[in-house]
Amino acid sequence: MKTLTTDVLVIGGGATGAGCLRDLAMRGIHAILVEKGDMTHGTTGRYHGLLHSGGRYAVKDPQSAHECAVENIVLRTIMPHCIEDTSGFFVTTPWDDPAFADRLLAGCRATGVVCTEISVAEALRREPALNPQISRVLEVNDAAADSFLATDLNVASAREYGAMALPYHAVIDLVRVGNRIVGAVVEDLRDGQHKRIEAAYVLNAAGAWAGKIAAFAGITVTIVPGKGVMIAMNHRMVDTVINRCKMPDDGDILVPAHTVAVIGTTDRHVPDPDVYGIDPDEVELMMVEGEKLVPGFTRYRALRAWAGVRPLYKDKMSPMTAILAARINYSTTARAMASKVLSRSSAASGRPIASWLRKQSTK
Numbered sequence: 001m002k003t004l005t006t007d008v009l010v011i012g013g014g015a016t017g018a019g020c021l022r023d024l025a026m027r028g029i030h031a032i033l034v035e036k037g038d039m040t041h042g043t044t045g046r047y048h049g050l051l052h053s054g055g056r057y058a059v060k061d062p063q064s065a066h067e068c069a070v071e072n073i074v075l076r077t078i079m080p081h082c083i084e085d086t087s088g089f090f091v092t093t094p095w096d097d098p099a100f101a102d103r104l105l106a107g108c109r110a111t112g113v114v115c116t117e118i119s120v121a122e123a124l125r126r127e128p129a130l131n132p133q134i135s136r137v138l139e140v141n142d143a144a145a146d147s148f149l150a151t152d153l154n155v156a157s158a159r160e161y162g163a164m165a166l167p168y169h170a171v172i173d174l175v176r177v178g179n180r181i182v183g184a185v186v187e188d189l190r191d192g193q194h195k196r197i198e199a200a201y202v203l204n205a206a207g208a209w210a211g212k213i214a215a216f217a218g219i220t221v222t223i224v225p226g227k228g229v230m231i232a233m234n235h236r237m238v239d240t241v242i243n244r245c246k247m248p249d250d251g252d253i254l255v256p257a258h259t260v261a262v263i264g265t266t267d268r269h270v271p272d273p274d275v276y277g278i279d280p281d282e283v284e285l286m287m288v289e290g291e292k293l294v295p296g297f298t299r300y301r302a303l304r305a306w307a308g309v310r311p312l313y314k315d316k317m318s319p320m321t322a323i324l325a326a327r328i329n330y331s332t333t334a335r336a337m338a339s340k341v342l343s344r345s346s347a348a349s350g351r352p353i354a355s356w357l358r359k360q361s362t363k
């Protein structure tokens, strides 16, 4: 069996893994990323496409709101080519409590999310397809983001800094010495060949699959996969991201993306991130909710429905070094999370991520 050696093995080629790979490579740490499909094969390639302003979480989850607001500015600066600056509205429809707009304004003020109330007339002038019965409109810095491009470019950049990224390489076992994970056995799914990758540290950035990876080492990491459905309609009926002005719920965001508009999403627990379907009632719900935002929505053609799985993490930090997709992990904040984890470093060790990871691995 061929053996590769590296400082850090990153498992998973989504937003988190690619962000980590680039961050490591830019710090001069040699890293290899393995991904069982193409890059973005997992949740990152099946998300809604929203660069969060933070508005969605300003009432429900202030910490995430603040993180999104900060990261929104960073990503607009470093990857403008992956972002369409659509702006975003939170609109109060006849089905929503008009007083929620005041709670949202206050939440945004408290968390640093830029948010301004604009007149309904102004909103309808800019978005004539919107429901004319909306009663209040708040504008935020939402945008449309291309996770395929962003992830591919992160990987391309990491490669330029000396990293290696191996698509179609699935982890089929972890190598454990005592209480440390020191590598993995991977299978090249294109030719069936196995490779052993030895690494000083292993980062589990496998999102909703993180529990399956940990299980190779006999470690329990409970991830509850939460499925969300989205539907691309055949017409870009709005140029602005449209959110319902209420607590986050199903089918309450419409994102313009290239020539289509994407309505989403739902949140249903599924037993396995590889085994789920799109239920007819979820599609029906998207149509009903879409109609509330844009009258006539259901007269457009639904082109494609897909789903992604949220990696909802339940346990305390596992003894295995892991980046787990926890509460802060939106695509919007994946770069920040990668940087934060890898910054817990000891410059003195000469191997910047070593000390923090060692602590985690021996807890």
Ligand SMILES: Cc1cc2nc3c(=O)[nH]c(=O)nc-3n(C[C@H](O)[C@H](O)[C@H](O)COP(=O)(O)OP(=O)(O)OC[C@H]3O[C@@H](n4cnc5c(N)ncnc54)[C@H](O)[C@@H]3O)c2cc1C
Residues within 6 Å of the ligand: 011, 012, 013, 014, 015, 016, 017, 034, 035, 036, 037, 039, 040, 041, 042, 043, 044, 045, 046, 047, 048, 049, 050, 051, 052, 169, 170, 171, 172, 205, 206, 207, 208, 209, 213, 226, 227, 228, 229, 265, 266, 307, 308, 309, 310, 311, 325, 329, 330, 331, 332, 333, 334
């Ligand atoms: C329905 C939905 C909508 C969303 N919308 C948004 C949004 O609009 N904006 C936003 O900011 N965030 C959004 N999110 C959240 C965001 O998509 C995720 O938080 C993010 O993509 C997670 O990235 P990740 O890299 O951690 O996981 P993933 O992208 O899932 O990456 C993990 C990777 O690990 C790989 N893998 C698994 N097992 C193995 C193995 N054995 N060997 C090798 N590789 C393996 C998988 O193939 C996968 O590619 C949404 C999430 C969902 C579910």
